[in-house]
Amino acid sequence: MKKGVLLVNLGSPDSPNPKDVKKYLGEFLMDERVIDVPLWARTLLVKGIILNTRPKASAAAYKKIWWDEGSPLIVLSERLQNGIQKEINVPVALAMRYGSMTIKKGLQELVDKGVDEVFLIPLYPQFAMATTETILVLAEEIRKANFPQIKITDLKPFYNNPQYIEVLSNSVARHLKGKDYEHLLFSYHGVPERHIRKSDITKSHCKPSDKENCVCCKTPSPAHEFCYKHQCKEVTRLVGEKLKLEPGTFSTSFQSRLGFDPWLQPYTDRTIERLGKEGIKKMAIVTPAFVSDCLETLEEIAMEGEEIFHEMGGKDFTTVPCLNDDKEFVDLLSNWINDWATSENVTA
Numbered sequence: 001m002k003k004g005v006l007l008v009n010l011g012s013p014d015s016p017n018p019k020d021v022k023k024y025l026g027e028f029l030m031d032e033r034v035i036d037v038p039l040w041a042r043t044l045l046v047k048g049i050i051l052n053t054r055p056k057a058s059a060a061a062y063k064k065i066w067w068d069e070g071s072p073l074i075v076l077s078e079r080l081q082n083g084i085q086k087e088i089n090v091p092v093a094l095a096m097r098y099g100s101m102t103i104k105k106g107l108q109e110l111v112d113k114g115v116d117e118v119f120l121i122p123l124y125p126q127f128a129m130a131t132t133e134t135i136l137v138l139a140e141e142i143r144k145a146n147f148p149q150i151k152i153t154d155l156k157p158f159y160n161n162p163q164y165i166e167v168l169s170n171s172v173a174r175h176l177k178g179k180d181y182e183h184l185l186f187s188y189h190g191v192p193e194r195h196i197r198k199s200d201i202t203k204s205h206c207k208p209s210d211k212e213n214c215v216c217c218k219t220p221s222p223a224h225e226f227c228y229k230h231q232c233k234e235v236t237r238l239v240g241e242k243l244k245l246e247p248g249t250f251s252t253s254f255q256s257r258l259g260f261d262p263w264l265q266p267y268t269d270r271t272i273e274r275l276g277k278e279g280i281k282k283m284a285i286v287t288p289a290f291v292s293d294c295l296e297t298l299e300e301i302a303m304e305g306e307e308i309f310h311e312m313g314g315k316d317f318t319t320v321p322c323l324n325d326d327k328e329f330v331d332l333l334s335n336w337i338n339d340w341a342t343s344e345n346v347t348a
């Protein structure tokens with residue numbers, strides 16, 4: 001059997017123009033694992049309201065971060081792909097869950113190279129219904145319909161893998177060297193609380209509305225295999241431990257909420273505001289839910305977040321880049337791929 005790798009990230013519009021942004025958001029937000037309400041309600045909400053109001057503002061935000069080469073998320077994912085390809089012998093393809101670089105095209109590219117055994121790597125350290133699950137479900141549908149001869153194995157979420165924690169901690173330490181920040185905020189993309197309850201396989205463990213001191217997240221449970229909140233909090237705890245951060249000098253928050261339902265809290269914008277109001281003058285922020293820098297890190301955090309902090313009296317606001325094509329991260333993924341390529345059942 002010939003092996004190959006498919007990296008899958010979220011995706012971006014083809015351009016930062018409102019028409020392309022609208023098309024992209026339409027596909028993204030009509031995904032039943034992203035806006036998980038009945039089809040009629042999703043259609044009303046997305047096509048009736050969001051797509052008539054949001055694309056203009058989103059396009060303006062995309063324009064602020066767009067590069068000559070294209071969307072930062074796509075360009076940085078391509079750099080990661082190229083970095084890995086230089087390290088390993090099996091072909092590495094890249095696809096996006098939404099937009100033009102489809103999973104079908106990615107699988108086709110591998111099949112055209114004779115591949116019949118695919119290692120599928122969702123580029124998300126933590127599991128979420130709106131990210132990992134939607135990729136795996138769609139990839140399986142495409143496999144069944146178009147490539148029934150191939151076998152797909154997926155890389156499990158690697159949020160608590162000690163090597164990953166080391167690579168992330170090294171990156172944080174390197175970027176914050178010499179900066180005497182008073183607080184390090186770990187900001188993760190949010191999800192509606194409802195998503196956490198839906199993914200709870202025990203149906204009773206997760207209490208997504210517990211904010212600071214989430215007891216369920218600290219109590220061992222099989223639910224944690226699919227609990228985005230637990231997995232985010234674990235990344236913060238493990239990096240804090242590795243970097244020997246003092247309690248009280250680092251915390252977790254959740255960004256990018258959409259709509260009126262409660263999302264995971266505390267919210268990042270309000271946390272930045274609170275830190276500024278409490279007299280913190282120098283803060284740093286890291287965004288470990290994203291492997292590649294994107295709209296949510298470059299605009300919402302590095303631009304809007306900094307503005308909020310300054311408005312509240314803060315002075316220094318340092319953002320730690322995502323792992324992107326960090327050499328240690330490229331080596332780590334390449335090692336996992338090599339392990340998979342040389343043995344059968346490998347998880348991170």
Ligand SMILES: C=CC1=C(C)c2cc3[nH]c(cc4nc(cc5[nH]c(cc1n2)c(C)c5CCC(=O)O)C(CCC(=O)O)=C4C)c(C)c3C=C
Pocket residue numbers: 010011012013025034035054058071073124128130131189190191192195256258289290293294295296
């Ligand atoms: C990292 C994991 C992500 C989760 C979980 C996630 C959930 C989620 N997102 C929305 C709505 C939007 N997200 C948008 C952008 C965006 N989201 C992620 C990642 C996660 N989303 C990334 C990497 C990006 C940036 C893409 C890029 O091109 O750079 C947007 C579009 C921008 C905007 O208009 O604000 C929306 C909308 C929902 C509803 C959701 C639900 C769980």
Ligand SMILES: [Fe+2]
Pocket residue numbers: 189256
């Ligand atoms: Fe998102």
Ligand SMILES: [Fe+2]
Pocket residue numbers: 205206207214215216217218227229230
């Ligand atoms: Fe929990």
